[in-house]
Every structure is written in structure tokens, then in C-alpha cells.
Amino acid sequence: MSHAATTVPGHDQSHPELGFIRRYVFSLDHKVIGIQYIVTGLLMALVGAALATLIRLQLGWPERTWPLLAQLLPKGYAGGVMAPEFYLAVVTMHGTIMVFFFMSYVLVSGFGNYLVPLQVGARDMAFPLANMLSFWIGALSALLMIASFFVEGGAAAAGWTAYPPLSAVATAVPGSGMGQTIWLLSMAFFIASFTLSGLNIVATVFSVRAPGMSMWRMPLTVWSYFIASILGLLAFPALTAAAVMLLFDRHAGTSFFLPAGLVVGGRHLTNSGGSPLLWQHLFWFLGHPEVYVLILPALGIACDIIPAFTRKPIFGYRLSVWCLVAVGALSMVVWGHHMFVSGMSPFTGEYFSIATMTITLPMTVFGVNMLASLRGGAIRMGVPMMFSCAVLALFGSGGLGGLYLGNATADMQLTDTYFVVGHFHMMIGGVTLMATFGGLHYWFPKMFGRMMNETIGKAHFWLTFTPFFIIFFMQHFLGIQGAPRRYYAFTAYDFLRETRIQNLVVSSCAMVLIASQSLFVVNFVWSLFRGAPAADNPWEATTLEWTTSSPPPHDNFGQAELTVHRWPYEYGVESGDRDFADQRVPPGRVPVTA
Amino acid sequence: MKGVVRRGVTMTDRSDRFSAGGESVRLYWATWAALLALTLVMLLLDTAPVARPWLVAVLLVAMLAKVALIAGNFMHLRHAHAGLVWTFIAGLLITGLTLYVLIVPDALRIRDMLVNR
Amino acid sequence: MMPVARPAAWDGGVCPFAAGWQRVLMWWFIVGDGLLFGAFLAAYGYARLIATTWPDSSVVFSLPYLAAMTLVLNTSSAMMASGVAAARRGAWPTARRWLLATTLGGVLFLGMQADEWRHAIAAGARLSGNPWGDASFGAYFFLITGFHGTHVLLGVLILTIATARVATRRATPLGIELVGLYWHFVELVWVFIFTLFYLL
Numbered sequence: 085m086s087h088a089a090t091t092v093p094g095h096d097q098s099h100p101e102l103g104f105i106r107r108y109v110f111s112l113d114h115k116v117i118g119i120q121y122i123v124t125g126l127l128m129a130l131v132g133a134a135l136a137t138l139i140r141l142q143l144g145w146p147e148r149t150w151p152l153l154a155q156l157l158p159k160g161y162a163g164g165v166m167a168p169e170f171y172l173a174v175v176t177m178h179g180t181i182m183v184f185f186f187m188s189y190v191l192v193s194g195f196g197n198y199l200v201p202l203q204v205g206a207r208d209m210a211f212p213l214a215n216m217l218s219f220w221i222g223a224l225s226a227l228l229m230i231a232s233f234f235v236e237g238g239a240a241a242a243g244w245t246a247y248p249p250l251s252a253v254a255t256a257v258p259g260s261g262m263g264q265t266i267w268l269l270s271m272a273f274f275i276a277s278f279t280l281s282g283l284n285i286v287a288t289v290f291s292v293r294a295p296g297m298s299m300w301r302m303p304l305t306v307w308s309y310f311i312a313s314i315l316g317l318l319a320f321p322a323l324t325a326a327a328v329m330l331l332f333d334r335h336a337g338t339s340f341f342l343p344a345g346l347v348v349g350g351r352h353l354t355n356s357g358g359s360p361l362l363w364q365h366l367f368w369f370l371g372h373p374e375v376y377v378l379i380l381p382a383l384g385i386a387c388d389i390i391p392a393f394t395r396k397p398i399f400g401y402r403l404s405v406w407c408l409v410a411v412g413a414l415s416m417v418v419w420g421h422h423m424f425v426s427g428m429s430p431f432t433g434e435y436f437s438i439a440t441m442t443i444t445l446p447m448t449v450f451g452v453n454m455l456a457s458l459r460g461g462a463i464r465m466g467v468p469m470m471f472s473c474a475v476l477a478l479f480g481s482g483g484l485g486g487l488y489l490g491n492a493t494a495d496m497q498l499t500d501t502y503f504v505v506g507h508f509h510m511m512i513g514g515v516t517l518m519a520t521f522g523g524l525h526y527w528f529p530k531m532f533g534r535m536m537n538e539t540i541g542k543a544h545f546w547l548t549f550t551p552f553f554i555i556f557f558m559q560h561f562l563g564i565q566g567a568p569r570r571y572y573a574f575t576a577y578d579f580l581r582e583t584r585i586q587n588l589v590v591s592s593c594a595m596v597l598i599a600s601q602s603l604f605v606v607n608f609v610w611s612l613f614r615g616a617p618a619a620d621n622p623w624e625a626t627t628l629e630w631t632t633s634s635p636p637p638h639d640n641f642g643q644a645e646l647t648v649h650r651w652p653y654e655y656g657v658e659s660g661d662r663d664f665a666d667q668r669v670p671p672g673r674v675p676v677t678a
Numbered sequence: 679m680k681g682v683v684r685r686g687v688t689m690t691d692r693s694d695r696f697s698a699g700g701e702s703v704r705l706y707w708a709t710w711a712a713l714l715a716l717t718l719v720m721l722l723l724d725t726a727p728v729a730r731p732w733l734v735a736v737l738l739v740a741m742l743a744k745v746a747l748i749a750g751n752f753m754h755l756r757h758a759h760a761g762l763v764w765t766f767i768a769g770l771l772i773t774g775l776t777l778y779v780l781i782v783p784d785a786l787r788i789r790d791m792l793v794n795r
Numbered sequence: 796m797m798p799v800a801r802p803a804a805w806d807g808g809v810c811p812f813a814a815g816w817q818r819v820l821m822w823w824f825i826v827g828d829g830l831l832f833g834a835f836l837a838a839y840g841y842a843r844l845i846a847t848t849w850p851d852s853s854v855v856f857s858l859p860y861l862a863a864m865t866l867v868l869n870t871s872s873a874m875m876a877s878g879v880a881a882a883r884r885g886a887w888p889t890a891r892r893w894l895l896a897t898t899l900g901g902v903l904f905l906g907m908q909a910d911e912w913r914h915a916i917a918a919g920a921r922l923s924g925n926p927w928g929d930a931s932f933g934a935y936f937f938l939i940t941g942f943h944g945t946h947v948l949l950g951v952l953i954l955t956i957a958t959a960r961v962a963t964r965r966a967t968p969l970g971i972e973l974v975g976l977y978w979h980f981v982e983l984v985w986v987f988i989f990t991l992f993y994l995l
Contacts, residue, residue: 210816279827283820291816299811317827318773325834329938337923338934340838354923357931359788362841365781366834417776429783703877710873717865717989721858724994734995741990745983752876752979761812762822769826774833778840785844792847 110220112212113638117219118198119531122524124219125189128181128226133598135178142166144591146575159238171572172241173259177233179244180267184274185226187378187516192316193222193281195381195523196309198531200285202629203306205294205646207639210287218280225273228266237261243570245367248341248360252333253348265334268327275320275327282313294628296648300405300678301667303627303652304398307405308384311412312377318416319373326366333358364426368419375512376415380408382519386475387454388652389526392625393469394461395663397653397677400453407446407453414443424495433492440490444483451479466623467541471522474549475515481553482510485560500570503563506556514552521548521604528611529618533634536615540607547600551593558590626666627652651678709751716740716747745771821973825980828946832984835939836991842931850927852993856911861993864907865985868947871900872982875975882971887961890971894958897978901951908944912937939992943984950981 108116138160141150149164160170201209209215232239241259242251250256251264289302289310302310329340333355341363344356391398398404420428420436454476463469485507488494498504521544528536567574567583574580574587621630628648632641647668654665657674665674720740723733750756755763812819843849878893915936919926925933957974960966 211820279824283823283827286823287816287820290812290819291814314769317823318769318830321827321830322777322834325831325838328942329835329838332922332934332938337921338938339923339930340842340934355930357842357846357929359785359841359845361784361788362781362838365777365784365841366838369777369834416773417780420780427787429787432780432783435780702880706873706876706880709876710869713869714866717862717869720990720994721862724853724858737990737994741986744986748872748979748983748986752872752982753976759812759814762814762819765812765822765826769823770829770833774830774837777833778837781837781841782844785841788845789847792845 110216112208112216114197114201114209114212114215115531115636115640117215118194118196120219121189121197121222122194124223124226125186125194128185128189131230132178132181132186133601135174135181136594137598138166138174139171139178140591140594142171142572143574143587144594145588146573166572168572169241169258170238172257172570173233173239173263175570176241176243176259177229177239180240181229183244183374183378183512184271185229187512187520188274188278189222189226190520191381191516191523192309192312192377193218193278195385195527196285196313197281198527199629200288200306200309201292202632202636202640203303203627203652204289204292205297205628205641205648206288206292207641209284210292211284214280215284218277218284221273221280222277225270225277228270228273232263232266232270235262235266237263239263240267245371246330246363247367248330248333248363249346249348252330252341253346253353254334255351256348265331268331271327272324275324278316279320282316285309285313286317294646294648297667300402301648301651303384304387304401304404304408305381305384305627307408308380308387311408312380315373315380315412315415316377319370319377322366323370326363330363361423361426361428364423365419368422371422372419373415375508376411378512378516380411382475382516383450383454383479384408385519385523385526386472387457388625388627389468389472389522390454390457391653391655392623393464393466393472394458394655395464396457396461396656398453399456399459401651401653401678404450404453407450410446411443411450414439414446418443418490421490421492421495424492425499437490437492441487443490444487447483451476451483466525467536467538467545468522468526468623470542470545471518471525474518474545475522477549478510478514478518478553481557482507482514485510498563500568501563502559502567502569505569506559506563509556509559514556517552518549521545524608526623527629529622530629530634530636532612532615533618534611534615535618535622536611537607540603544600544603544607547603548597551597551600555590555593555597558586562586562590621666624662624664626654626664628667631666631668650674650676705751709747713744713747716744815969817969817973818976821976825976829980829984832939832942832987835935835942836987839935839939839992842929842935846929846931848928850925850929850932855927856993860907860911861989864904864911865989867900867904867907868982868985871897871904872979874900875978879968879972879975882961882966882968885968887964887966891958891961894954894961894971898951898954898958901947901954901978905944905947905951908940908947912940936992939988943981943988946981946984950978953977
């Protein structure tokens, strides 16, 4: 794991030997920052998974008491029974942590920071200081979010969407108190952190690429991070504005989101003139692009893993790029499909339905391109490839549910049911999770100079993918039966009693899924210290990060001059004893395809 | 070499080409005068007996003219690559407008409900 | 697939925008920060359509005073542009004088805005209500002008640092230009607020 060991002594004047703190804690190196983000995100994932456990225990075995949990969480589990307010807080925090602090940190900021400069042939991010700030603001944001569990009233309970009035009136539920304020502050820090890192990625891709690395020679991973970062930069300000206004509503007596005539807890509120619908618009103006911010990098990563394991170029590279661009543009103008039952204007409802259906086109083309990339390949079934296939499987089956939800007529029936829960867990939960694991297995050798264990990896894959698919596939059917999401005790409703056995199966699978993640933790930690030493290019891949040492030196490519001669998918070519040519191989040795 | 790649400041930079002599300073103060004139026209119109739709239209056009003057002359966008200009137009103006246009129907609906209650 | 990639403006190293990362990053920051105001103004436009009793802002605020505020910011912006031009041709003493004048313009604008707030508060405007009409009017007034004022304040701080760096010969033309971009952006936002909040 030593960086210094791989560099040529004395060649690197711009990066003098740094102490431990400057090298691993307050580091300016994009690779260290990327790993810091990934580790933080994985730790937050453990918190999110613990919250998921509580949710599934409640839904799977609603009549049981939990004496152990009563000791651990005396307020949430008074007498061993989960308190309804605590359930709401748990659901809220599970969503917030998984979306913003796991997926965003690991997949977008983590891999984004690690990969983008390496893959475009830059020595670092454009603005390393801002990058370091980004991580530390992000770490503060994560700490704040965790801290909100321990304040008076507990964590926020208004859902990860924080809809007013539940989030705006401090007396609405216990979680609407201090917990909600901290939630908002934490989100503000998160946005600042994401903005710094997004600005860096955009500027790096635009202006710090290596000579010869034209935009059309960038790997799809870089394209996906580039577009995701632009989406984030354009969409997040709306949530910043909304969060500021909500803070004013909560603490300064304004009524931005509070209409006249509200009665909370038997008390008539004096607010007037606001509209909760405004929050929904501002939130989803961010919220919808945000899911693409998460899913595009997942697809990009899968697109870079697949060619290395099929030994043939990705199918339809340029078309795929244009699909990403189209999806990015469309994702900015379809947010209203989250609000079909909010009482929105039927005219905009119609528009949002049609625009949402339009997204299906580029996304389907992209998916078919990925499928076509498998055809005729000499597939090596390594662990990263298995997870990439899982990305495809979930993308296809999860995307199907989106067709129903994007259509206002069907959505009226399905909204706020488990159909929605199943759908988005397959997409921004599953596609991203599978890509995260695939990416971790794929780039682990580059990050730490050691291989992860294949056998444990495969066991972990099957014990993750199978229960995951069962859980969220079944939740679609729970939704069709009318089971509403966020309900604490479905046993209280006659029409939901017969879903008992389904919930039991889902909960059991969830326990298997969560427990089997220990395999990954063991594999990760064990491989970090005891894994087989990795070669520079263990997967025989073509992108630039594989042309440098594992792990790369501080300036990524050492003293060697870096020129890019070809596109990133030069597989299946004659190159001595190899069947690929990395992007630095000059045209004289292997003909350039693109 | 490494420094060049890392910092990226020695790259061809079209906006560096604009003349930095007295001529451009004259342009800035001409811009200043134009902005001032537009401001005064807008304020006068606001107090003049102009029909509301016309007033709104003229004010919005004048606003966009001021935006173009500031972005084009003060912020040198007229010398910049078309991509940067579109970053500004599409990223800021069109995105902001999209947000507003798509929430207006809901506001009108709520107003109708409040008025007809 | 194209047989050979065209080594054109989109080639590596040279950005498609033909601008170094500092300028690109600054412009994207401006777009993002501008959208923050975009969201505030969109919300204001939404609230205004809902409101049944939105006051006529040209009655509530003094238009000559508003013209003076705009003049101050406008002049400050033109002085900034002149300062950037001076820095580019290496005339650092001239640049320092322009920057100092720009900073003073910013301070003057802040003072005028504080006075406007004082008047509004004295007349009974609060975040929760105001004597002229819909409660949201006062809330949006303080929110939007307050956020703009915060940006002016930040700009004044940045300008002070930049002036000091010019005086101690540590500034670069590019650095001054980036400061200028931010300061012009602050005026740009004021153009929107001036039209959409004060006049319409």
C-alpha cells in the first residue's frame, strides 16, 4: 500500500515526501480522496443496512417483541415494541443515508474522484484543494446526519423527501423537531460537498485531459461521471434554495411552504400564503436528476467492465454516449412524475407523462447496446463481470416498472405503494449496488495493489443478487395488491392481512442479504492485507489507469510522457501475444480503430 | 511538461486573445452607459401608463438586453467559445426558465381554487 | 465506428471550450450559484401567482433610491472590468486603484441595502408579514435581497483580499479576472432581481 515504493526516487519534485497526515488524512491526491469517500460511504452503508434490518424485522414479524433491541434502543423500542414515530424516523434515515451518503459517496464522489483523472490521463483533479474540502465537508455532513439520531425527538421523520407540513411544523411529530433541522443542515453541507466535487470533475474533463484524449476517446465511465456531475450542478441549487426556505419556515416565521388554515395537534397555525406543492416541485427538480446522477455512473462502470471480460469492444460507443446525453437532458424536465397525485395541474401531468415515456427510448437503446456488447464475446466470468450482468438484469427488470410509474393513469393506482419501493430499489438501489460491488472488485487491485478473493467474491455475489432480486421483485406485487409504503403496521388493515406471508419471505431474504454482506467485509479487509499481489493490468483492460503501476504514484503516471493514441475499447486485435491495445499503444504497433 | 499537463493554464485560450488595451476599457464604459440608459428606461416605463402585458414584455426584453451586455462585455463571453456561451444560456437561463414554466400551471390552479372558494 | 478520430478542437489537452480549467470551473460555479437565485425567483413567481393581494412594489419601494442602488452596482462592475483590463496589460498600480474603487462601490451598495432594510422594517415589514399585502411579499423580499446582499458581502471580502494581493504583488491576471467574473455575476443577479422583484 505504499505509494513511495512505486515511484522512481528523486524524479518527482512537485510531490515531496509527505507525512502521514498530509498523505492519508488531509490529502490533496484524488486517489486518496476517492478512497476516503468510498470508505466513508461503505461505513454509512452499514448504518443504512442496520436501519433496513429494523424495518424488515417490524414488517416481517410485526407481533414479536425484541428485548435485545429494547436494551439497545430504549426510546425507539420501549417494552421491546417498535414505536411508530421511530419507524418513520428509521424509514426516513434509511432512504437519506442510502441515497446521499452511500450511493452518492461511494459511486459518484468515490469512484468519480478515483477514476476520472486517471482515465482522462490527468495528474490530479483540476483543483485538488477544493477536492479535499469537498471530502471534509462531506464527512462533516455524514457525521451531522448520524448525530441527528441523538437529539431531542430523534432523527427526521418526514421521509427522505422531507415534505411539508410534516417537515415544516416543528410540533408535527417528534422527528419534526431538532432532527429535521439537523437533517436540513446536513443536506446543505452535502450539497456544498457534492458541488465542489462536481465542479472539479466537470473542469477536469473539460480542460485537463491528456494530449490525444479527445472527448470521443473518453471511456463511458468518464462520460457518465461528466454528465452526472453536470446534472448535479444544475439540479442541486433548487434543493439548496428549498432547504433554506424550509429552515426559514421552521425558525423564522415565514410561510413559504405552509398554506393558511393548517391545524396541527389541535392548534390552528397562523401561517398563510404558502404552498406545500412548491416544496415538492423544488425537491423533485433535484430529486429526479439525482437518481440519474446515481444510475449513470453505475451504467458507465458496467460498460467499462464488460469489454474487459468479453474481449470485444463495447457495442455502439458513440450511440451510447448520445443516449447518456439525451437521458441527462430529459431527466431535467420530467420531475413532475413523482407528483401525479399531489393535485398538480392535469396539463403538466400530461406533459410529464409524455416526457417520462420519452426517456425510455435512449435508456432502452443504451441497455440494448450493453446486451449487444455481450454477443459473440469470449466471456470470462470474473466477479466484476457477474456484478455487471446483475446491473443489466436489474436495469432491465427494474426499468419495466418505470413504464407503469411514469404513466399518470397507472401511477395514480401505484403511487406510494410497495410497487414504487420495489421499482426504485431495483434501479437506484440495485443497479447502483451491483455496479458498486462490481467496481470495487474491478478496481480494488488498482487501488490497493492486491487482488480480492474470487471464491468469496462469487459466494457474495450469489448471496447478494438472489435475495435482492426476490425481495424487490416481490415488492412490486405487494404494491399491486395495494400495500402502501411507510406503513408501520400492515396487520392493522384487513385487506393487507393476506400479504403476511409475502412480507415474511421478503424479510427473511432481507436478513440473508444483509448477513451475507459480512462476506464482502471479510473479503475486503482480508484482501487489503493478505490478497495476492496485483499486476499493473490484471484484467487485461485498455483504459489509462491500467497502464500505470498498482497502486499508481501520486502523480498517476510517473515521469513518462502521456499521449493517447486510440479509443478505450481496442479489444480483439493482434498485438503481439495480447488481444488488446491500451490507449497509449501508438498507431504504428496496432492500427487505430477510433 | 508535467506542470503544463497538471495545471492546464498554458493551453490555447481563445478568451485570452481579446485586446486588453484602452479600447476595451472604452467598451466597458460604453456598456456602463448602455446599462444605465436601460435602467432609466425601465424605471420610467414602470411609472408610465403602459398596459400591463406590454410593460411585462418590454421589461423582460430590457432585462435580457442588460444580461447580454454584462455577460458579453464585462464577462467576455463574446470572445469565448460557443460552448461556454451555451453553458451559460442553457445551463442558467433555460434551466431556470424551465423550472418556472413547469410550476406555473400549478400556481394558477391553486389561485383559481382560492378565488372560487 | 469512425475509422479515424479527428484531431480537432475536441482533442485532448485542448478543451472543447478552449479555456483553462479555472475559467471553466468558475463559469460552472456561476451557473450553479445563479440557479440558486433562479430557484428563489421561481418560487417567488409561484407565490406571487398564488397570492390574491400582492402589493405594488413601486409603491412600497422608492424607485429613485432603487435607481441609485443600481447605478452604484453598475458603476462598480464597470470599474471591475477596467481593473481586469489593467491587470491583463500588467498595469498593476492602475489595477489596484480600480479594484479599490470597486470594493468601495460594493461597500456603498451594502450600506444602501441596509438602509432599505431599515426602512422596510421600520414600516412594519417582517418575515412573517407586512403592512402592504400578502405575507409572502415581505418574506421573499428579505430572502432574495438578503441572499443577494450576502453575495455582495462575500464579493467585497474577495475584492479586499484581491486588492491586498495586488498591492503586495502576489496577484495574477487570471486571478483578478476570476474575481471579476464573480463580481459581474453579482451584478447580473441584481439585474434579475431589479426587474423581476422590484419592477414587475
